[in-house]
Amino acid sequence: MSYYKILGVAETATESQIRDAYRSAVRRVHPDSAVVASPTASLQMAEVVRAWSTLSDSALRRAYDAELFGAQSEVEDDFPESILFPPTPIVRGQFPKKLIGWSLVIGVVSVLLLDVMSGPVVPTKPDGLLQSGSCVIVDSNQLAVEVGCEVDHYGVVRQLIGFDMTCPSDTESIRDRQGMGQACVVPSQ
Numbered sequence: 001m002s003y004y005k006i007l008g009v010a011e012t013a014t015e016s017q018i019r020d021a022y023r024s025a026v027r028r029v030h031p032d033s034a035v036v037a038s039p040t041a042s043l044q045m046a047e048v049v050r051a052w053s054t055l056s057d058s059a060l061r062r063a064y065d066a067e068l069f070g071a072q073s074e075v076e077d078d079f080p081e082s083i084l085f086p087p088t089p090i091v092r093g094q095f096p097k098k099l100i101g102w103s104l105v106i107g108v109v110s111v112l113l114l115d116v117m118s119g120p121v122v123p124t125k126p127d128g129l130l131q132s133g134s135c136v137i138v139d140s141n142q143l144a145v146e147v148g149c150e151v152d153h154y155g156v157v158r159q160l161i162g163f164d165m166t167c168p169s170d171t172e173s174i175r176d177r178q179g180m181g182q183a184c185v186v187p188s189q
Contacts, residue, residue, distance in 0.1 A: 002068060003051035011065070015056070022052040130157055130176050130183050143177040144185065155185040 004011050007021040025048045027033060031041040054060045126146040130136065134157045135149035147153050158171050160181050167173040167184035174183050 001047075003055055003064065006047050006051040007055065011068075015058075018052070018055050022048065022056070129178070130160060130180075132157055132159055134183075136174070136183065136185060138174060139177070142175065144174040144183045145177050153188060155187040157183045158186050159184045 004013070007018060007025055009017055009021045013021070026045070029041055029044040029048055031045060054064050126134070126148055128146055130144060130146055134146045135151075135153040135155075136144040136157060137147050137152075137154045139145050144154075144157070149156075155172070158168070160176065160183055161167060162181045165182070167182065171184040171186050174185050175181075176183050
């Protein structure tokens, strides 16, 4: 069946008549808009789209007319059949293994270079706030004061608890200097 018959227009139809016929045919055969679902609706829709794509392009239409009516024209010489109607192979997408592999390698190398280029971790100076792992001394008021672990210290804080709680038996309870609670301190030997 010719593309003209699919769209329901004459071979001499103008571009606007072809466009109007295409729109009408789409409304009639589109699988989503058809009143009664047809098992061949998607095939009919594909034929309508193929007819429209050929007849709406003036160069493709001239080549189609020349082929349909058997007339030899310059169009056939300008557009061989392989260019006018190229086969469209279905190609399945490939998983980008190489891209992911190279991204992973570059990421690992970047992390290793940053590690090599960075200096050693400098211990932070005491900030005055007790937390687990803080080294403390006991001042004259029997309060825990944070100090650097590199100096002589009384012990290391295991945990901080409220005033109404008790420390584990293997630790010593010392009041926090900020008045936030008690520090359970493991005394240094």
